[in-house]
Amino acid sequence: MKMLALPFAALALAAAAGASPPRARTPGEIVAAAPAADWVTIAADDLIVMDLAPDRDGNGRCIVIQLIPPPFSEGWVGNIRTPAAAHWWDGTSVNRVQDNYVVQWGDANGEDKAKAKRLPSSVFNGLPQEYSMGISYACMSEPCKPGPVHERRMPFRDSYVAEVGFSSGWPVAGKIDEGSSTHDSEVWPVHCYGMVGVGRDMPPDTGTGAELYTVIGHAPRHLDRNIALVGRVIAGIEHLSSLPRGTGPLGFYEKPGQRVPIVSVRLGGEVAGLARYQFLSTESASFADYADARANRRDAFFIQPAGGADICNIPVPVRAEP
Amino acid sequence: MKMLALPFAALALAAAAGASPPRARTPGEIVAAAPAADWVTIAADDLIVMDLAPDRDGNGRCIVIQLIPPPFSEGWVGNIRTPAAAHWWDGTSVNRVQDNYVVQWGDANGEDKAKAKRLPSSVFNGLPQEYSMGISYACMSEPCKPGPVHERRMPFRDSYVAEVGFSSGWPVAGKIDEGSSTHDSEVWPVHCYGMVGVGRDMPPDTGTGAELYTVIGHAPRHLDRNIALVGRVIAGIEHLSSLPRGTGPLGFYEKPGQRVPIVSVRLGGEVAGLARYQFLSTESASFADYADARANRRDAFFIQPAGGADICNIPVPVRAEP
Numbered sequence: 001m002k003m004l005a006l007p008f009a010a011l012a013l014a015a016a017a018g019a020s021p022p023r024a025r026t027p028g029e030i031v032a033a034a035p036a037a038d039w040v041t042i043a044a045d046d047l048i049v050m051d052l053a054p055d056r057d058g059n060g061r062c063i064v065i066q067l068i069p070p071p072f073s074e075g076w077v078g079n080i081r082t083p084a085a086a087h088w089w090d091g092t093s094v095n096r097v098q099d100n101y102v103v104q105w106g107d108a109n110g111e112d113k114a115k116a117k118r119l120p121s122s123v124f125n126g127l128p129q130e131y132s133m134g135i136s137y138a139c140m141s142e143p144c145k146p147g148p149v150h151e152r153r154m155p156f157r158d159s160y161v162a163e164v165g166f167s168s169g170w171p172v173a174g175k176i177d178e179g180s181s182t183h184d185s186e187v188w189p190v191h192c193y194g195m196v197g198v199g200r201d202m203p204p205d206t207g208t209g210a211e212l213y214t215v216i217g218h219a220p221r222h223l224d225r226n227i228a229l230v231g232r233v234i235a236g237i238e239h240l241s242s243l244p245r246g247t248g249p250l251g252f253y254e255k256p257g258q259r260v261p262i263v264s265v266r267l268g269g270e271v272a273g274l275a276r277y278q279f280l281s282t283e284s285a286s287f288a289d290y291a292d293a294r295a296n297r298r299d300a301f302f303i304q305p306a307g308g309a310d311i312c313n314i315p316v317p318v319r320a321e322p
Numbered sequence: 323m324k325m326l327a328l329p330f331a332a333l334a335l336a337a338a339a340g341a342s343p344p345r346a347r348t349p350g351e352i353v354a355a356a357p358a359a360d361w362v363t364i365a366a367d368d369l370i371v372m373d374l375a376p377d378r379d380g381n382g383r384c385i386v387i388q389l390i391p392p393p394f395s396e397g398w399v400g401n402i403r404t405p406a407a408a409h410w411w412d413g414t415s416v417n418r419v420q421d422n423y424v425v426q427w428g429d430a431n432g433e434d435k436a437k438a439k440r441l442p443s444s445v446f447n448g449l450p451q452e453y454s455m456g457i458s459y460a461c462m463s464e465p466c467k468p469g470p471v472h473e474r475r476m477p478f479r480d481s482y483v484a485e486v487g488f489s490s491g492w493p494v495a496g497k498i499d500e501g502s503s504t505h506d507s508e509v510w511p512v513h514c515y516g517m518v519g520v521g522r523d524m525p526p527d528t529g530t531g532a533e534l535y536t537v538i539g540h541a542p543r544h545l546d547r548n549i550a551l552v553g554r555v556i557a558g559i560e561h562l563s564s565l566p567r568g569t570g571p572l573g574f575y576e577k578p579g580q581r582v583p584i585v586s587v588r589l590g591g592e593v594a595g596l597a598r599y600q601f602l603s604t605e606s607a608s609f610a611d612y613a614d615a616r617a618n619r620r621d622a623f624f625i626q627p628a629g630g631a632d633i634c635n636i637p638v639p640v641r642a643e644p
């Protein structure tokens with residue numbers, strides 16, 4: 001890891017000695033070379049496995065979602081575990097596919113009280129609007145030890161807020177009180193491609209988590225702090241993003257026959273033979289190199305490094321353990 | 323238009339008088355209310371109409387692309403008009419669909435000199451790398467009259483460069499020399515969802531324009547100034563974004579049978595009965611209101627206005643003339 005942390009220094013030395021600098025690695029090459037210790041295994045019960053009905057050629061369509069860890073969206077994530085354990089989503093459907101926006105699934109009759117599928121009684125309704133979290137980080141050293149948002153604070157700007165970064169593997173935004181000795185922060189996850197959120201109606205309704213969506217287009221960051229984010233698709237998103245677009249308002253399918261049946265939704269712990277999924281630790285030197293390479297492509301194809309990247313253009317690498 | 327330009331003032335007056343402020347309009351409502359004068363009609367010969375083979379249910383798949391106007395990418399746009407007029411793309415195919423990235427089309431045998439389809443001789447190869455344009459704006463008044471990038475300079479930040487804005491209906495980024503009396507600028511179009519670019523190999527190859535792609539995911543802004551942007555899809559992008567993802571490297575289809583046949587590509591002037599497409603002038607008051615509403619949603623659903631928007635989250639409205 002020490003070697004990976006020093007690419008700039010190595011380049012500078014090579015140049016000083018008159019040698020030609022080594023060819024810059026692509027982001028993919030950096031990720032492929034990351035040592036095993038830089039990968040974090042995701043607990044099976046923090047995964048949700050959703051099987052759609054096979055496609056017209058009989059191919060399976062399995063989607064794997066990682067639930068977001070505390071302190072984010074804990075009420076909703078708790079809620080979601082209950083219908084998943086109860087197999088409540090089995091027989092529901094994908095009901096909405098809006099181009100460059102979202103795919104949404106759940107009970108197609110959810111809006112109709114007479115027909116709606118009954119949720120397990122332990123699912124909470126009317127959860128508080130905890131769309132962001134107040135977090136304090138103690139200063140353990142001078143300068144302050146970086147807290148979650150500071151861990152990988154990007155040297156780049158964001159179009160929406162003062163701070164963006166990665167917290168324990170997730171893209172987050174926040175407002176940090178630099179003057180405070182405890183680094184008081186308000187932090188929230190952001191709507192990047194593949195993030196999963198909780199459909200809701202107007203405030204103060206906050207949604208139960210029974211109606212979910214994922215982002216299949218340019219990051220709709222205006223939804224940040226307006227809807228709860230509960231996870232992200234880590235495998236199989238192409239089975240959602242390539243679905244036919246709905247032609248009704250907001251991309252809802254107009255005919256019931258167009259909806260895509262959900263065969264089953266399970267917590268990962270229930271799924272025999274599920275791959276062990278891992279994400280690249282956002283605190284690792286490999287990730288720092290990867291993020292830098294995303295922002296400043298120096299590999300052969302590129303003429304002009306961007307000199308920056310928005311946080312949703314630095315997707316956190318995920319893999320099935322080799 | 324004057325009334326539309328004063329939403330903040332109107333709100334402030336209402337609040338001062340103790341009246342409840344009018345309900346804020348959604349971006350869609352603002353666009354729907356834009357007067358006819360705020361819409362710019364696109365010349366038919368600045369459109370490219372691409373028909374894919376019908377889908378499995380026999381539905382047509384028509385995609386309409388608007389070519390980018392001067393001064394951007396003029397060499398490539400000129401090149402593209404030639405094979406379009408010669409019907410050169412007829413019988414080629416969509417060959418690559420990479421999730422959250424691009425769809426690419428052209429001659430599937432283009433890499434193989436023996437099999438490649440011959441381009442019209444007037445198509446230039448080895449175009450200069452004019453990925454950005456130097457533009458000067460004369461100061462006609464004090465303060466300087468806003469030039470194209472300044473016309474709608476966003477009060478928001480960009481993760482990549484100093485300046486982003488809209489120039490004659492297109493999203494652009496730039497570096498502007500504020501100190502210069504002529505506002506010397508380097509300006510380039512940016513890779514938002516739906517933008518169309520020219521596939522190329524390694525530098526100094528710049529591509530002819532025979533191989534094209536469009537963005538179907540989060541804006542890959544690292545491609546800005548590395549590849550020529552020649553237009554944007556203004557209708558039918560769902561026929562590209564919902565295609566099955568390719569399973570080969572970079573999302574190329576592995577089997578020839580998976581490629582999606584292109585039946586025809588025509589300049590708009592050749593297509594009988596083509597709708598008259600219009601975009602909302604980015605210099606109009608309606609657009610300013612729309613962009614502001616995209617960045618600060620105040621309509622009923624939203625609890626927390628974002629306070630900003632990245633340029634690719636402010637898509638320029640396009641319509642078929644009613």
